[in-house]
Amino acid sequence: MKKLIDVISEEFKKAFTECGYDEKLGKVTVSNRPDLCEYQCNGAMAGAKMYKKAPIMIANEVLEKIGDNNMFSSVEAVMPGFINIILNPAFVVSYVNDMVADDKLGADDIGKGETVVVDYGGANVAKPLHVGHLRPAVIGESVKRIYKFMGYDTIGDVHLGDWGLQMGLIIMELKERQPDLCYFDESFEGPYPEEAPFTLDDLSEIYPAASAKSKEDADFKEAAQLATVKIQQGYPPYLALWKHIMNISIPDLEKNYDNLDVHFELWKGESDAKPYIEDMVQDMIDKGLAHESQGALVVDIAEETDKKDYPPCIIKKSDGASLYATTDLATIVQRVKDYNPSKIVYLTDKRQELHFIQVFRVAKKAGIVSESTELDRIGFGTMNGTDGKPFKTRDGGVMRLEMLVQNIEDAVYEKIMANREVSEDEARATSKIVGLAALKYGDLSNQASKDYIFDIDRFTSFEGNTGPYILYTIVRIKSILEKYKESGKSLDDTDVINTLEDAASKELMLSLAKFNETVEDACNEIAPHKICQFIYDLSNAFNHFYHETKILSEEDAEKQKSYINLLKATKTVLETCIDMLGFTAPEKM
Numbered sequence: 001m002k003k004l005i006d007v008i009s010e011e012f013k014k015a016f017t018e019c020g021y022d023e024k025l026g027k028v029t030v031s032n033r034p035d036l037c038e039y040q041c042n043g044a045m046a047g048a049k050m051y052k053k054a055p056i057m058i059a060n061e062v063l064e065k066i067g068d069n070n071m072f073s074s075v076e077a078v079m080p081g082f083i084n085i086i087l088n089p090a091f092v093v094s095y096v097n098d099m100v101a102d103d104k105l106g107a108d109d110i111g112k113g114e115t116v117v118v119d120y121g122g123a124n125v126a127k128p129l130h131v132g133h134l135r136p137a138v139i140g141e142s143v144k145r146i147y148k149f150m151g152y153d154t155i156g157d158v159h160l161g162d163w164g165l166q167m168g169l170i171i172m173e174l175k176e177r178q179p180d181l182c183y184f185d186e187s188f189e190g191p192y193p194e195e196a197p198f199t200l201d202d203l204s205e206i207y208p209a210a211s212a213k214s215k216e217d218a219d220f221k222e223a224a225q226l227a228t229v230k231i232q233q234g235y236p237p238y239l240a241l242w243k244h245i246m247n248i249s250i251p252d253l254e255k256n257y258d259n260l261d262v263h264f265e266l267w268k269g270e271s272d273a274k275p276y277i278e279d280m281v282q283d284m285i286d287k288g289l290a291h292e293s294q295g296a297l298v299v300d301i302a303e304e305t306d307k308k309d310y311p312p313c314i315i316k317k318s319d320g321a322s323l324y325a326t327t328d329l330a331t332i333v334q335r336v337k338d339y340n341p342s343k344i345v346y347l348t349d350k351r352q353e354l355h356f357i358q359v360f361r362v363a364k365k366a367g368i369v370s371e372s373t374e375l376d377r378i379g380f381g382t383m384n385g386t387d388g389k390p391f392k393t394r395d396g397g398v399m400r401l402e403m404l405v406q407n408i409e410d411a412v413y414e415k416i417m418a419n420r421e422v423s424e425d426e427a428r429a430t431s432k433i434v435g436l437a438a439l440k441y442g443d444l445s446n447q448a449s450k451d452y453i454f455d456i457d458r459f460t461s462f463e464g465n466t467g468p469y470i471l472y473t474i475v476r477i478k479s480i481l482e483k484y485k486e487s488g489k490s491l492d493d494t495d496v497i498n499t500l501e502d503a504a505s506k507e508l509m510l511s512l513a514k515f516n517e518t519v520e521d522a523c524n525e526i527a528p529h530k531i532c533q534f535i536y537d538l539s540n541a542f543n544h545f546y547h548e549t550k551i552l553s554e555e556d557a558e559k560q561k562s563y564i565n566l567l568k569a570t571k572t573v574l575e576t577c578i579d580m581l582g583f584t585a586p587e588k589m
Helices: 004-018 043-051 055-066 089-101 131-149 165-177 200-216 218-232 236-259 270-286 324-339 350-365 401-418 424-444 467-486 503-512 515-524 529-548 557-581
Strands: 028-030 039-041 072-078 082-087 115-119 153-157 290-293 296-299 313-316 343-349 374-380
Touching: 004 028, 004 039, 004 043, 004 055, 004 082, 043 055, 043 082, 055 072, 055 082, 082 089, 089 503, 089 557, 115 131, 115 324, 131 153, 131 343, 131 374, 131 401, 131 424, 131 515, 131 557, 165 200, 165 218, 165 236, 200 218, 200 236, 218 236, 236 401, 270 290, 270 296, 270 313, 270 324, 313 324, 313 350, 324 350, 343 350, 350 374, 401 424, 424 467, 424 529, 424 557, 467 529, 467 557, 503 529, 503 557, 515 529, 515 557, 529 557
Parallel strands: 115 153, 115 343, 343 374
Antiparallel strands: 028 039, 039 082, 072 082, 290 296, 296 313
């Protein structure tokens, strides 16, 4: 379905062309003076320079061609040459009715037949999720859902960090604590125990201790590095310990992601790329791309158009160990082989920019992906506390993600209980839904690349640009629809909106009509914050409509039914959008 802005622009492009002017001058935009008009065309201003003619003369010529068009209530040329446009309410109603009748609410399946892999989450095995994992999980889940809505076959991959130094650190710390374990007895031939010699709580304590020790004890760090290489080379006892770590860690990670309503199609890790590394590296050597430098194997990525120097990408260390770049490249090999995606999108900290420049360039240079394959990355900013510094616990430590989620749920619960009209159990259930919306919307409403302040009081407010405000709007609509139904009237007989002339109805419909444009922009620009801004504006338009309109007391049955159908359309659009953002609305608040 054509976007409303494009439908209007087509009329003006045709008029400009008929007057002998370039059709691109007919581009229409949303008015920056809503007190004067709804849309505007500034093409006559640009045409004045191109055709050496007064802009008001061009504008008037175009208006003559537009003539008495049923699409418009008024089209006016104003000095020095702007064209102000107000749409006919009947045309707006017709557009919204067509939109509501469409399964996709007027959006096109722009990704039909294409596959996109979204690499997000990035949790490290053996470490609990902390606040730093919030942004990739929340943004990545939303990006994946947006792609899916737009027709792509979507595959979300958590891409676990399960093959790096933290594994060697844990094993060496375990060796110091329990040297008599069979895994450290070189004469032991197996089989190794099925039950791990540690618990999840043990791991949560072992890793931080080992990490701290490695910063002070060079020998310990070197031993951990050697242990990591042994794991990567398939040394049986260390591989058995690695499997124990995986079996204990992954269920806990799944539980925490489930609590965020974040779900992955793939639970792959860096280790899954191991079978592809040797052939990939050899292929780069055979092609003359990989060469030795100071004992390591590297690929040069510098290009003539670069404005700054980029170091080569190291794909194998001097001790033979793989690096993140190696496993990331091998993972791309695996994804191309298994899914042949047209896009791969990564969610990572924006400080990893150089790493992904290197990986993407090597992938293209080595022919791992075709030139047409899109490799994109969203580099997200930092979530900061109200002091403007990276978010910490009160004692200065890194807060676990489950604690952050609980804190925001508790804050919502307290607000619900302050207006106590529900039971404690119902308040708790509602606070989980609203708390998650507050958390996700608080993050997603910011442009991903920017840092933002995590302000629990603001995020949980039921007023302003917040998740709870959006949910409250949806719940308000549900309440009106339920009361309409309780009055003995049907919600199912028709969805058609008849012409509504009042300003508040028209404003709401014009807001609804921006849906397809918004979601397509959010998809193309990988920008969930555009959907947040859209539903905030839509909620404001609805609440203005609500305060200006007597819906349930309207005596004209036909007009009332149109109001109700407008509410149903608004609810559908809002719920479709929050689903793309990764949260839902309760029945009551």
